[in-house]
Amino acid sequence: MHELSVVESMMAVVLKHAEKNRAGKVNRINLVLGEMSTVMEDPVKFYFELISKDTIAAGAELSFRRTELIARCEDCGKEFKVEEYDFTCPECGGTDTEILSGREFQVESIEIN
Amino acid sequence: MEIEVLEGIFDANEIIARENRALLDRFGVFMVNMMASPGAGKTSLILRTLEGVEGELSCAVIEGDIAGKVDSERIAERGVQAIQINTGGSCHLEARQVNTALGRLDLEGADLVVVENVGNLVCPAEFHLGEDLKAMILSVAEGHDKPLKYPLMFSECHVLIVNKIDLIPHTDFDLELFKKTVRKMNPSVEIFEVSCRNGDGVPAWTGWLKDRVGK
Numbered sequence: 644m645h646e647l648s649v650v651e652s653m654m655a656v657v658l659k660h661a662e663k664n665r666a667g668k669v670n671r672i673n674l675v676l677g678e679m680s681t682v683m684e685d686p687v688k689f690y691f692e693l694i695s696k697d698t699i700a701a702g703a704e705l706s707f708r709r710t711e712l713i714a715r716c717e718d719c720g721k722e723f724k725v726e727e728y729d730f731t732c733p734e735c736g737g738t739d740t741e742i743l744s745g746r747e748f749q750v751e752s753i754e755i756n
Numbered sequence: 757m758e759i760e761v762l763e764g765i766f767d768a769n770e771i772i773a774r775e776n777r778a779l780l781d782r783f784g785v786f787m788v789n790m791m792a793s794p795g796a797g798k799t800s801l802i803l804r805t806l807e808g809v810e811g812e813l814s815c816a817v818i819e820g821d822i823a824g825k826v827d828s829e830r831i832a833e834r835g836v837q838a839i840q841i842n843t844g845g846s847c848h849l850e851a852r853q854v855n856t857a858l859g860r861l862d863l864e865g866a867d868l869v870v871v872e873n874v875g876n877l878v879c880p881a882e883f884h885l886g887e888d889l890k891a892m893i894l895s896v897a898e899g900h901d902k903p904l905k906y907p908l909m910f911s912e913c914h915v916l917i918v919n920k921i922d923l924i925p926h927t928d929f930d931l932e933l934f935k936k937t938v939r940k941m942n943p944s945v946e947i948f949e950v951s952c953r954n955g956d957g958v959p960a961w962t963g964w965l966k967d968r969v970g971k
Contacts (some may be wrong), residue, residue: 645847653765660761673758681878681908728907729940730903736944748762 646686649748653687654694654749666755669700673752677745679728703753711737712745742755769883772851776858776886783863786969787871791909792893794875797919799827800952801893804868806836808962813867818857821847827872832833837861848879851886861891868969877906881913884892889914889968896920897925900934904939910938915946917961922951 653674661669677680684707697700712725718737730740764770780787792798801821816837819828828840839857841849849926854871863867871887873880892913894902897920903910910916914936924931935947946964950957 645882648826648846648850649765652768653877655768656761656763656765660759664757664759679908679911681882705839728904728911730911730943731940740943748765749764750763752760752762754758756757 645718646682647690650687650690650694653691653750654698654700657700657703657753658698659751661755662755663738664755666753669703669753669755671704671706671754672700672704673708673754675710675747675749675751676689676707677747678700679742679745680748682748694705708751710744713738715743716740726728765880766884772855773884773886776851776855779855779858779863780869780874780886780888781820783866785863785866785869786867786889787885787887788889788891788965789873789887790891790893791877791880791913792875792895793877793898796875796893796895796898797952798872798875798893799830801917801950802831802872803834803872803918804927804950804952804955804958804961805965806831806834808958809868809966814929815866815870816861816863816866818854818861818871820853820872824845826862828886837866843874847874847876848883849873852881854885856888856942868965874960877902877909881906881909891915891917893917893919894934896923896929900930900937903934903937907941908943911941913942913945915964916942917949918947918949919952921956922954925959 646688657672679737691705714725714730715722716732716737719735721732721734723733731738765889790798816916817831818839823846824856828838829836839860841853846870890913892909948957948961948963
């Protein structure tokens with residue numbers, strides 16, 4: 644359970660951008676969370692409520708956009724959805740792959756006024 | 757008003773991890789991040805590793821634990837520099853904690869720093885420390901079904917050490933099935949089979965590590 648420190652980092656990102664844009668209030672935080680990330684939505688929401696209290700982000704809605712685990716085969720170039728964490732290319736059987744999405748946890752945007 | 761941010765939440769950790777990397781490069785030091793469940797044998801493997809490279813590599817150890825200094829004392833008894841980090845409840849080490857510990861170590865003349873992460877198969881996989889090598893240990897007693905339960909750790913590690921292989925005859929641990937599953941998730945992973953209890957397989961691991969450190 645590392646969501647507490649993760650939410651602290653998330654708050655730092657949100658408040659930095661909110662202050663830079665002279666926000667009076669953060670209404671919504673749009674997050675991208677990859678399928679393979681170990682971060683879980685519910686504890687993030689729980690800690691966010693605790694940590695955001697007394698900040699301009701208090702009461703903001705958290706929205707999670709989930710991304711699938713997608714890899715690209717370095718041998719044949721095929722992009723494929725990774726099922727059951729099997730990174731073998733379904734096209735050519737290659738095992739040299741690069742992850743394109745599914746690992747991220749990112750603040751995509753914030754909605755402020 | 758919507759403001760585009762596009763900033764990764766682990767970016768702050770990544771920046772410090774890169775600072776650690778630069779510091780280690782400056783001193784020509786190789787760093788291993790050792791990760792495993794509690795009780796898998798992290799400290800035992802570190803002690804065996806120190807024994808295996810003794811006289812060839814100058815080592816230091818950073819011990820991460822929620823509380824206590826039992827592990828760093830065990831290491832220091834060997835005459836090896838050891839720094840204890842107590843995370844105070846946090847379940848993983850972050851780059852900034854390792855940065856502080858590196859600052860307290862004498863890196864001049866050191867070849868290898870081994871970081872023993874907090875016992876946990878989940879969170880340590882998310883936090884880069886600036887290491888050259890992510891090593892994980894899976895002990896036989898944990899069972900061969902762990903890779904699909906902890907996919908990030910098994911797919912992130914560069915080297916996987918299966919410990920307590922002397923227990924295999926007493927369990928239904930299927931080593932071949934285990935290795936097959938891991939290789940699908942992580943085709944380039946190096947796998948070593950060891951028993952820290954009787955020392956079996958340890959020379960293969962330490963020999964490989966010495967090659968990687970390049971001394």
